[in-house]
Amino acid sequence: MLQHKSLLQIESRQFAKEQGLFACIQCGKCTGGCPMAIKTKLNPRSLIYRVLIAGNGFSLEGREELWDCTTCATCYSRCPKQVNPMEAIIAMRSAFVEKGRVHPNVKTALESTFRHGNPLTMLRADRAAWAKDLSIKAIAEGAEYLYYVGCTPSYDPRVQQVARSLVSILQRAGVDFGILGTEENCCASEVRRLGEAGLFEMMVEENTALFKELNLSKMFTTSPHCFNAFKNDYPKNGLQVQHYTQVLAGLIENDSLKFSGEFSRRVTYHDPCYLGKHNQIFDEPRTVLRSIPALELVEMDRSREKSLCCEGGGGRMWLEGTNPGTRLAQLRVQEALETGAQVLATACPFCLLTLDEAVKHQKAEERLRVMDIAEITAQAL
């Protein structure tokens, strides 16, 4: 048992130095804004303090709350001293992963990513099945943009509708794009956030080599998670990476996207963490929604920088966390209902699934529908 304990130790002084934790002034802004801290033991501020005072060995034994973090970025975006508790938590998770001490679901997701190029235990051969009847160009034929679809939109029947909607919009607007089809590989964003740094590095190398071989210059993604990974986690390679809402906002701005229909509903927009807090993309999704005829956009109190996380990030799609009771997505649906909105719009596959689930849990399907911006836009074409 004693030996087991030492296995989960980190060299805290080195760790604190690498993670820049000595800058922390213990103000508590990270924890005060953390959406998980209010319902689980997770306390980023106290975690940093414990690492700082630990001397040179800090045991992670029993710190199951590290798996509660959704990597929503609230902690570091509020920090006055440029400390990044979220990254420190990810680095601590690595210690668990290295020793193989992870939840079986995490193991499955990581193994599947390694074997099949997706964390969903789906077959690579089926990756492009959603696009069979859509006559989309293969990127190898050459195109202005690569549409990087991502794992969840490729395989999940609910999210496939988002990808299909997006394709119909882009084809209508005459955008020249292609997809990788079965060549497409997971971006490994979640792999990295689950603490599997080695596998992440491997995937980065594979994907970077593939992009280079195709001589790409522009790409966009369905998911803010893939977008963030390519934009911020991958080495800079001159490739312009956009989220699809940015592409749509651009099309609207230069009048390439015209609506012949309308969407006459009251809509509220949920900012995905990886689009908003991580990348400050608050305006483009709203630009798209505002341009849709008859759509009434209302804001929740917690919007933009204050948006409440849906609890689907940081590998939490595969993990319950230590308090599965009230999900953040359920709180979020409640907030959406309070605005009187009929549609809760978002622009992230994970948000879409967690919020959909929460609406069902609250038996609010009659009052509130969760839709992706791509789906709403496609309906108004």
Added chain:
Amino acid sequence: MSVKTTITPRVGVYICHCGINIASTVDVAAVADYAAHLPGVVIARHYTYMCSDPGQDLIKQDIAELELNRVVVASCSPRMHEPTFRAVITEAGLNPYCLEMANIREQCSWVHPVGIQTTQKAMQLVDSAVAKAVYLQPLEVRQAQVTQAALIIGGGVAGMQAALDIAEAGFQSILVERTSKLGGHAAHIQRTFPTLEPVADLVNELSERVARHPRLTRMMEAEVKRVDGYVGNFRVEVGNNHRVGDNHRLTEVQAGVIILATGFEAFDARLKPEYGYGVYPEVVTTPDFEQLDTDQMRINGHEPKQVVFIQCVGSREQPWGEKGKHEPHPYCSRVCCMVTAKQARLVRERLPSAQVTVFYMDVRAFGKGFEEFYDRTREEGVIYRRGNPSEIIRRGERVVVRAEDTLLGELVEVEADLVVLAVGMTPRPDMAELARLFNISRSSDGFFMEAHPKLRPVETAMAGIFLAGCCQGPKDIAESIIQARAAASAALIPLMRGQVQIEAATSFIDEELCSGCGQCALVCSFAALALHPRLGMMVVNPVLCQGCGACATACPSGAINVHQFTFDQVMAQVEALLPGSQTVKTNVEILICL
């Protein structure tokens, strides 16, 4: 390339013990003995304190008896005692620029352990100073007349106080204020800390004295448009903000000195969207609070029952790289802790049934009477909770402050009817423009930079331009007054003397080599270089030149030299430090070969 001074150098070398500061690590007798054998050296002595009267007398006596014409003092930094020893040799009849100092304290004895190497380093430094001394040239010390008036920019408490002091001392004082009202930020404050006096009394007294003073001219609704000249003789164009048709009326003001008291701007709390300032009517800033009618305090039509103060809003923070939309404010704004305590006291006083909570990171009650004021604030029932709130959200009629109480280690949600954000002090948005206009620097925090943080806190690097109040950094009223009076008294020195000594160690141009390309003018921070309209070469304005040497390094033709730091002098100094140069004979040869 060039010859030594025309007269034979007779150098005296004086090694100072500085008590035990130098003597405990450096073998001063050995250094003196070494120096005595250097070329050109007539006498080398060591003494306990060269700066003391007997030490100074030693130098004067030697100059008279041994006919010394160059003096080297090996002691502390020239920043400390160069003026002292220059005065000494001047009294003994030498030109003040015939002195060279070797810093064997800060650069040797203080930073190295006892040992032979430390003594050897002191010898090398002395060697180098002597090598340069041989090349020193007497320079002419010139004077310029001083216009007997001061221009003060900014009519807040600092500007008013500085203008009054100058006028009281008997000089013309011209106060330029951009708005139509004197008093600046202080005019919008109800009461002070730590005495809870009404600020209006204080501001009114000052502005009335300003209005009445016969030697004080006010230029209201006016701004500086152009600055010309130099210490003693500034010519400043002041434009009236009051537009008459399309014309700004311009007035030229002549002044010997300028005091900048342009103030600060309160941090814009909208830059922290997580607090909802500008969205929630319940969330106000500390300056907004000063505008509230505290006798009839109403928020949303109700008397607030729960009041929360949040400290350090826009202070002590480094925003995330590219994400930071606004400039970083890494400094402590110094006043917010006490402003909060004062306002919390006012709430307790006016609304005795209200619960008052202050969220803080550290309470900095450093001034006279501040800690006692903080004690009193807590005694009156204000609750201090440690933690910097992360966000404010709406819940029904009220807003909710979400924070971690770090002493409990728990996330807390405090409902409030009124939240006061203690916003920090930031540089005004026109600071960059003003800095360019007056040719002065700003420190990394964006405020104007003083010439030296300790020794010259109210001066700028530009001779004749002084700083007062919050344009130099956050201050409370008392500190602003202190700095204003200090700036006024520093500015009075040239005014009272009537003339200013002009730095003789300026740059000079070799007419044969200068092509008039203007590279030098580009790097000059003091606007001292200009192209001669007819000669096609650059000329140095020796009054503006501060002798920094930037032009000399920028000149592609090597046409610019700086007096007291000529190529010959510096090269001699460097050669003396190179290995192998310590044998007396080789050294002499190197010097001559140069």
